[in-house]
Amino acid sequence: MVHWLGRRAEDVLSALLVAMFVAFLLQIVTRYVLNAPLSWTAEFSTLCWVWGILWGAGLVLRDEEEIRFDVIYGAMKPAVKRVADAVTGTAVVAIFTWSLPAVVDYVTFMKVEKTAYLGLRFDLVFSVYVIFAIAQIVRHALIVWRSVTGRSVTGRGLARGA
Structure with a gap:
């Protein structure tokens, strides 16, 4: 089940990259070819x-794709x-747990603001940070x-079946 959810998380990321790329191309074509720029494409991207x-x-x-000081970490004994x-x-864990209530409070507070062109509520825009x-x-x-517990730490990530 975790592996399946990890694959769906990858699918969402892929869809975001494709959508960003299409909006970027649309922005270039409308601005430089048609001389009629679209303002929402930059915000969407x-x-x-x-x-x-x-x-x-x-x-x-x-986990193994995260940035680490490999020179120092690699020289350490297990x-x-x-x-x-x-x-x-x-x-x-402590820092993110400590900050989570304030983050949720801020994200929910931002429901009063909307993005300039698409009119999306900022609580929806910022909700990804809570995730x-x-x-x-x-x-x-x-x-x-x-x-x-002594298990290997450089195993599979959260989305890949930790």
Whole structure:
């Protein structure tokens, strides 16, 4: 089931990239070929980019694809790596968990504002950050659990069947 959900998360990310690319091409054609620019395409592309980055980082990115200081991390012994993973994972879980109520409060507050051209409510636009934050809490809690129990930390990501 987790693997199937991971594939659907990848599908959503792919659709966002395609939509962004099509809007970008439409913007170029209408601006430079037809000399009749569309204002909404830039906003749409930006929204797809923001959603794609946060959706992808939260639900599609695998643990081994995350940015790390590989020179330092790679030189560590396995036991030290486990301690480092437990400490950093605990910090990430604590920070995201601590900030989550304020994030949800801010996102729900933004329902009063709308985007300039598409008229989308900003709470819907920013809701992807709540998804990202929850995914980071779950992902790093699993990393902590794996490091404490001695299981391999460089396994599959949240979306790929952790």
